[in-house]
Amino acid sequence: MLPIFSHILFVLALSPLLLGVIGKTKAFFAGRWGPPLLQPWYDIAKLFRKGVVYSTTTSWVFKLTPVVVMATALASCIFVPWGSIAPPVYFWGDALLFIYLYGLMRFFLIIGALDTGSSFEGMGASREAAFSCLSEIVLFMDFILLVMVSKSLVLCNMLNTGFFSSWLSMGPVLVLVAVSFFLVMLVENSRIPIDDPNTHLELTMIHEVMVLDHSGYDLGLILWGSYIKLFVLGSVLVSLFVPAHLSPLTGVTFFLCGMGVLGITIGVVESVMARLRLNRVPHLLIGAFVLATLGFIVILLKGA
Amino acid sequence: MILFSVSLALLSAGILCLALLRHKPRWAENVFLVFLTLGCGSAFISAVDTLIRQESFVDRLPWSLPWGEVTIGIDFVSALFLLAVTLLCFLAGVYGIGYLRNGEHQQDIAGHFCLYLVFLMSLMLVVTARNAVLFLLAWEGMSVSSYFLITYHDGNEEVRQAGLLYLIAAHIGTLCLWVMFILLGTQAGSMDFGRMSAAQFPLMLAGVVFVLGTIGFGVKAGFIPLHIWLPHAHPAAPSHVSAVLSGVMIKMGIYGIIRLIMMVKHFPPWCPAVLTAIGIVSGVGGVLYALGQHEIKKLLAYHSIENIGIIALGLGIGLWGQLNQYHTIAVIGYAGALLHVFNHAMFKGLLFLSAGSVIRQTHTGEIDHLGGLLKYLPWTGALFLIGSLAICGLPLFNGFISEWLVYRALFEGVFSFPMEPVILIGLAIIALALIGGLALMCFTKAFGTVFLGQARSQHAADLKENSAPMIAPMAVLAGVCVWIGIFPQTMVSFCLQGAMRILPTATNTADMANILRPVQWMVLSLFVLIGISIFLVLFRRMAMKNMSVAKSGTWGCGYAAASPRMQYTASSFASPIVELFREVLCLRRAKARPQQIFPEKVLVASEVIDASEHFFWRRIYRLMQEVCGRMKSIQCGYAQIYVLYIFIFLFLILIWKVT
Numbered sequence: 001m002l003p004i005f006s007h008i009l010f011v012l013a014l015s016p017l018l019l020g021v022i023g024k025t026k027a028f029f030a031g032r033w034g035p036p037l038l039q040p041w042y043d044i045a046k047l048f049r050k051g052v053v054y055s056t057t058t059s060w061v062f063k064l065t066p067v068v069v070m071a072t073a074l075a076s077c078i079f080v081p082w083g084s085i086a087p088p089v090y091f092w093g094d095a096l097l098f099i100y101l102y103g104l105m106r107f108f109l110i111i112g113a114l115d116t117g118s119s120f121e122g123m124g125a126s127r128e129a130a131f132s133c134l135s136e137i138v139l140f141m142d143f144i145l146l147v148m149v150s151k152s153l154v155l156c157n158m159l160n161t162g163f164f165s166s167w168l169s170m171g172p173v174l175v176l177v178a179v180s181f182f183l184v185m186l187v188e189n190s191r192i193p194i195d196d197p198n199t200h201l202e203l204t205m206i207h208e209v210m211v212l213d214h215s216g217y218d219l220g221l222i223l224w225g226s227y228i229k230l231f232v233l234g235s236v237l238v239s240l241f242v243p244a245h246l247s248p249l250t251g252v253t254f255f256l257c258g259m260g261v262l263g264i265t266i267g268v269v270e271s272v273m274a275r276l277r278l279n280r281v282p283h284l285l286i287g288a289f290v291l292a293t294l295g296f297i298v299i300l301l302k303g304a
Numbered sequence: 305m306i307l308f309s310v311s312l313a314l315l316s317a318g319i320l321c322l323a324l325l326r327h328k329p330r331w332a333e334n335v336f337l338v339f340l341t342l343g344c345g346s347a348f349i350s351a352v353d354t355l356i357r358q359e360s361f362v363d364r365l366p367w368s369l370p371w372g373e374v375t376i377g378i379d380f381v382s383a384l385f386l387l388a389v390t391l392l393c394f395l396a397g398v399y400g401i402g403y404l405r406n407g408e409h410q411q412d413i414a415g416h417f418c419l420y421l422v423f424l425m426s427l428m429l430v431v432t433a434r435n436a437v438l439f440l441l442a443w444e445g446m447s448v449s450s451y452f453l454i455t456y457h458d459g460n461e462e463v464r465q466a467g468l469l470y471l472i473a474a475h476i477g478t479l480c481l482w483v484m485f486i487l488l489g490t491q492a493g494s495m496d497f498g499r500m501s502a503a504q505f506p507l508m509l510a511g512v513v514f515v516l517g518t519i520g521f522g523v524k525a526g527f528i529p530l531h532i533w534l535p536h537a538h539p540a541a542p543s544h545v546s547a548v549l550s551g552v553m554i555k556m557g558i559y560g561i562i563r564l565i566m567m568v569k570h571f572p573p574w575c576p577a578v579l580t581a582i583g584i585v586s587g588v589g590g591v592l593y594a595l596g597q598h599e600i601k602k603l604l605a606y607h608s609i610e611n612i613g614i615i616a617l618g619l620g621i622g623l624w625g626q627l628n629q630y631h632t633i634a635v636i637g638y639a640g641a642l643l644h645v646f647n648h649a650m651f652k653g654l655l656f657l658s659a660g661s662v663i664r665q666t667h668t669g670e671i672d673h674l675g676g677l678l679k680y681l682p683w684t685g686a687l688f689l690i691g692s693l694a695i696c697g698l699p700l701f702n703g704f705i706s707e708w709l710v711y712r713a714l715f716e717g718v719f720s721f722p723m724e725p726v727i728l729i730g731l732a733i734i735a736l737a738l739i740g741g742l743a744l745m746c747f748t749k750a751f752g753t754v755f756l757g758q759a760r761s762q763h764a765a766d767l768k769e770n771s772a773p774m775i776a777p778m779a780v781l782a783g784v785c786v787w788i789g790i791f792p793q794t795m796v797s798f799c800l801q802g803a804m805r806i807l808p809t810a811t812n813t814a815d816m817a818n819i820l821r822p823v824q825w826m827v828l829s830l831f832v833l834i835g836i837s838i839f840l841v842l843f844r845r846m847a848m849k850n851m852s853v854a855k856s857g858t859w860g861c862g863y864a865a866a867s868p869r870m871q872y873t874a875s876s877f878a879s880p881i882v883e884l885f886r887e888v889l890c891l892r893r894a895k896a897r898p899q900q901i902f903p904e905k906v907l908v909a910s911e912v913i914d915a916s917e918h919f920f921w922r923r924i925y926r927l928m929q930e931v932c933g934r935m936k937s938i939q940c941g942y943a944q945i946y947v948l949y950i951f952i953f954l955f956l957i958l959i960w961k962v963t
Binding site: 050055057066070092093104114117118119136144148282 | 857866872
């Protein structure tokens with residue numbers, strides 16, 4: 001029980017920081033000081049103190065959405081290792097539960113958006129549903145590759161067993177996995193170049209549109225939930241690069257540095273790229289799928 | 305076994321009583337309820353008894369058919385199917401009483417109930433028959449009685465057409481099954497299933513039998529491209545009948561394939577590949593077509609095809625494991641398929657019943673005409689939501705458990721099998737992932753458009769929730785969905801045991817404990833999820849206490865005159881994916897662009913066309929019509945000419961005999 005609690009507290013505390021790092025990087029590129037590193041924390045704290053406005057159109061589904069978003073985000077983190085700290089829960093096939101928890105989150109985000117009856121939110125919901133169909137197949141292709149490399153269906157084993165040997169023998173495959181997973185992570189979290197989370201209303205297309213009518217405490221939960229989602233998916237990516245069998249302290253430090261690098265990378269991508277036109281997003285995802293499939297071919301030819 | 309015979313006897317008595325009560329609809333309802341409860345109850349208990357005591361029975365009844373005797377048996381696989389059949393048929397029957405009350409066709413109601421019992425009895429016989437002739441008789445009884453159930457509203461032209469299409473399709477399938485069983489019977493020297501399982505079949509014959517079985521059973525199951533009767537028959541039938549058709553009748557095709565695998569055992573190596581490929585095509589095709597549908601029952605019908613695809617994937621990987629001696633993979637794959645059969649019966653039954661209660665109140669199934677029904681039909685809405693979550697395979701609901709098993713078998717196949725199957729299995733995993741994503745889109749679309757937002761028509765305010773006898777069966781189905789979703793151990797271990805019985809060689813039980821252990825861990829993680837949710841709900845309630853909660857309209861982005869009809873429709877919601885796959889889906893659009901300064905009529909209509917129906921089956925039908933039309937000239941109507949035909953025919957036979 002205790003490891004689960006500490007794992008959850010860890011992600012609760014650190015996930016807004018990742019957003020802070022991204023914000024600082026973007027500010028650096030724009031030549032500004034930018035908001036403080038802890039700004040996402042302040043945002044959440046402010047939202048939790050604010051009152052709530054509900055639309056008269058909405059029903060209990062709308063109020064359930066933030067709870068489900070937060071709960072699924074937190075539940076997904078218990079399968080992910082933080083550096084050398086093993087996840088508190090792992091079992092054969094937990095990788096599938098991990099992916100499908102995000103499915104549950106998405107289902108509720110979408111119906112929460114449709115519950116408002118606003119056509120604008122309907123558009124966002126429709127895009128989210130469509131793009132995530134495509135990003136899910138990329139994610140599964142990546143997982144197939146990891147399963148073939150590690151011969152395991154346990155998420156933490158898929159990510160960091162025999163780090164050096166698998167990078168030596170399967171290096172190209174793991175690079176392809178990392179690149180396509182990075183793209184999936186951007187899509188799943190609606191970051192640039194898929195969607196611009198900072199603009200509101202006029203230019204945002206997917207995630208922020210769906211939560212347009214949420215306010216106060218509910219919005220805080222959803223926001224925090226999406227920070228956690230970014231952090232957890234990011235930590236899956238970073239764990240690929242963390243060597244196994246490090247001492248706990250070095251492992252966690254290595255992991256946290258990795259997360260910092262990830263935040264900076266996302267920040268750089270967001271600074272140097274513009275948002276793609278909406279009809280280009282499927283092309284990007286299909287590109288990522290092709291990369292992952294290349295990895296599949298490489299493994300088949302090497303006869304793993 | 306005695307209990308099962310009692311159940312058959314009770315159902316026969318019920319059929320007789322209802323046939324005599326044709327002109328007393330009120331009586332008919334009560335008689336139907338009594339016999340349905342007793343019949344289903346005793347059969348259900350006998351199935352549960354078989355599962356718990358792990359004994360199978362075979363009984364020979366003292367009445368001989370030509371080519372054999374009446375042999376009835378319940379083994380593990382039969383019991384699992386029997387469980388789904390009795391549970392769903394009972395609940396749908398109870399619902400049907402409420403559904404048909406005060407509707408049209410009151411005079412036919414006793415006949416309808418009578419046929420419902422005939423249908424139920426033939427379903428029960430199909431899964432317990434241990435003789436090919438009895439099996440085919442029951443199969444035929446099932447097809448014919450379901451034809452009459454589908455055409456209950458036979459005043460409607462479309463319903464009659466759909467019924468006819470179904471009847472033709474069913475008989476094409478039955479034809480293949482006759483040939484298949486005759487081939488098996490001649491090789492084994494008996495039409496008895498027990499003898500057939502003991503016999504050895506050459507690989508060549510096994511291949512032929514496999515193809516015939518896949519076609520014959522596939523028509524019933526709804527494999528693409530043999531599925532065309534499904535999307536017509538399901539919307540045409542009354543909702544409780546569609547629930548049973550989709551929930552259990554199409555599963556009889558799956559049962560047949562499993563029985564075939566149990567009897568023949570050794571297949572050529574391409575058979576699992578064919579089964580997997582069928583699973584991929586049916587799964588992805590079914591859900592893509594569903595996404596393009598705007599009629600709720602038609603949408604659900606296409607989803608049945610999708611779920612049959614998932615079951616076929618499970619069977620395919622299971623057969624692959626069986627033929628390549630990977631017993632663990634085979635057991636997990638078969639268990640996933642078996643559990644999905646049961647799960648699909650539960651959640652699809654639930655969805656059809658709740659769709660029925662929407663249709664009963666609003667008199668339309670057009671998704672884009674509805675909206676905001678969660679406020680008027682709160683129970684129906686909540687139960688439909690549970691069904692949707694379950695069918696999307698999301699955690700906490702039963703669909704996830706069976707899909708998880710299928711995924712697990714596929715993933716283990718990926719790193720255990722040699723290269724050639726791995727390519728197809730990898731494709732199957734991707735297909736299953738795509739199915740999951742698309743199903744999520746389709747059901748957020750259906751639930752969101754029908755139950756959320758504002759009502760798109762004026763008279764929504766007059767709607768009332770349906771009566772308790774209609775809600776209660778749905779609530780039970782939803783309860784089963786959640787029960788299996790949160791406490792899957794019981795059903796998973798039953799299905800694993802069933803899967804072991806499918807394999808020709810015995811597997812050790814240590815294997816089963818290994819397979820079950822992750823399931824227990826999964827339960828733990830689901831409880832973490834539930835615990836966090838409960839905590840958040842309580843915390844939210846506490847935090848909200850001292851906060852202002854205001855009510856206001858939905859933010860309309862500055863536009864003040866929004867009307868309910870301006871809400872995002874189901875067709876717009878689905879359009880990104882439908883557009884992406886427009887070549888596959890044969891998307892057709894009709895448009896009238898606005899013209900002049902004051903445009904009069906503007907219109908956009910889109911329709912997704914079922915390629916296999918329009919470009920394959922209709923062409924074949926036209927060809928047949930042409931050929932048969934030419935042959936019509938033989939039929940001239942003069943008796944003398946017919947006598948001449950007989951003479952010529954006899955003469956030809958004489959010549960053939962002499963030479």
